[in-house]
Amino acid sequence: MSSTKGHRRSVVTPGQECPRSRPCDHARQWLRATGAIPVVVGCLAALAAIAPGVRAQDAAAPAARVYVCPPCSSDCHKETFPQPGRCPKCNMVLVEQGAALNVAILVWNGVELLDFAGPGEVFSAANGRGSLAFNVFTVAPTREPVISQRFLSINPNHSIDDCPPPDILIIPGGHTQPITDNDEVIQWVRRRVLNDAQDTLTVCTGAFILAKTGLLDGAEATTYHGAIDALRQAVPTATVHAGRRFVDNGDIITAAGVSAGIDGALHLVFRLQGYEIARSVAEYMEYPWDASHIENIQFYYGQQWEAAQDALERYLRHRPDDGTALQRYGHTLLELGRPAEALAQLDRAAEAGQDDARFQTHRAAALAALGRADEALVTLEKAYQAGLVGISNVLADPHLLPLHPRPGFRQLMRRQARESQIRLCPASEPGIPLVVEGSVRDHDGNAVTGAEVYVFHTGNGGSYSESGGNAASMGDSLNPRLFGYLRTGSDGRFQFRTIHPGPYPDRGPPAHVHVEVTAEGFHKLVTELMFEGDPRLTPSTREWAVGQGFVITPVTPDDKGVEHGVCDLTLRPAA
DSSP states (O other): OTTSOTTOOOOBOTTSOOGGGSHHHHHHHHHHSSSSOOOOOOSHHHHHHOOTTOOSSOOOOOOOOOEEOOOOSSSGGGOEESSOSBOTTTOOBOEEOOOOEEEEEEOOTTBOHHHHHHHHHHHHHHTTTTOOOEEEEEEESSSSOEEETTTEEEOOSEETTTOOOOSEEEEOOBSOHHHHTOHHHHHHHHHHHHHTOSEEEEETTHHHHHHHHTTTTTOEEOOOGGGHHHHHHHOTTSEEOSSOSEEEOSSEEEEOSTTHHHHHHHHHHHHHHOHHHHHHHHHHTTOOOOOHHHHHHHHHHTTOHHHHHHHHHHHHHHOTTOHHHHHHHHHHHHHTTOHHHHHHHHHHHHHTTOOSHHHHHHHHHHHHHTTOHHHHHHHHHHHHHHSOOOHHHHHTOGGGGGGTTSHHHHHHHHHTOOOSEEEOSOTTOSSOEEEEEEEEEOTTSOBOTTOEEEEEEOOTTSOSSTTOSOTTSHHHHTSOSEEEEEEOOTTSEEEEEEEOOOOOSSSOSOOEEEEEEEOTTBOOEEEEEEETTOTTOOHHHHHHHHHTTOEEEOOEEOTTSOEEEEEEEEOOBOO
16 A cells, blocks of 8 residues: 555454564554553543643653563563563563553544544543553544534544644544545645554544545445445445444554444554453443454464354354454364364365465365375465465474375475474474574584574484384484474574484484584585483493584473573585
């Protein structure tokens, strides 16, 4: 969308994950979302009674700086600290607590009452739910009183000439022609959305005001049900959805008519303040909020699979063609051990247009779980063609383990090797967790960048493949189940996470990891990594291993029982 600001986020419709769910995206919001006590404009009486001369944001006396932890999976972001640094609980960098977010509600003669009063109530009520995050005020073309619904007189807090920069801009609907015909206001809206507002919410026909600015070009949107066709004509490049309560484009949310503005505002409060605050606001307002689009995201990413299944089924009753939700539903069923049902839902997702890398990976996992390995490999190829798929996400997926011994799978993993840190197996793999860090250097000690490192080893039971057989034979080790390819980073370093390999059954050498390193301009290195403390590492075996050029590392367990070892390697230059 070339006409919008450069940080336009990807389109999100109800049922999709919010791009702001990552902690790093919350940091800027968190800086500004706590602290100063806002002026609350929470109900119709307050909206009508505010005097023209009262400013919504008064100067405050300087206060001591307070630092907080950005939102994370722990509860430590509720604590405050007097100095900068790192959170002692989660180690995230502390950020300074800042001022409340300015929520500017545009009003004019003919504005629809509930279009602006509903979101105003939501943000006002959010301040009473345990946070002081929003400074809510009205803004109009001038400071003159405006009339809503031909009976309610509103004294705007600000005109467009003296309005504080809004962090959130709410554009209600109603009789919008006084605004769409006012070029000065349209340009003000455009400047504010592009330069100041981190989020914009339109309600009902307020979408036409934003359309006049050009900021809905190429976006997804909705509006009042009786104005859907008109909006499609007004913005031919937009995808206008009928039957949606709201559509979220990342920093622009458009809501349907009248009461749907409450849903859009609750969704925005959820994004900024979290589910519990939004839920408590809806409860306070006695508003029947359908939060299934949020709950299915919460439960899905929290890996609460049974709860996610229930939330997704409730959501899909209303949105049966939401491809992203169908994809989540299929993956959820797979995690619940129902691969045939999972594949059926993923096929529905494909019919709804899903074809990205994550979808193809989930579909490959369902096929693999059903024993359809050849189809799974083809689908996994499509996943890599559709976009970047981390090797760790594939190797650590327990549903894809049946593919590991297949030569085609290993060839695919080798072709896609780009990461310097990988995981070789699922977290549920039996055995003691092991992390190995190492480096690849030349004889002068210079880092070798981009070297291919291939590692493989036995499972906890001492066999390389599921078929078992003679573990010491080449036949078994040519089809390892636990393996991975990676590339050394710019500093020549690499890391892999796996489990401590099991020793061969009966007799054999100490437990070990096979390591093969290939780099342009160097001889290929084939070696093994063994571990101090292994009962099979006798003095004679150690002498033999050192003579072979193998690496023997001490292993140090951390407080979580994870062993840590080192594997530093040196390459010989090619002749």
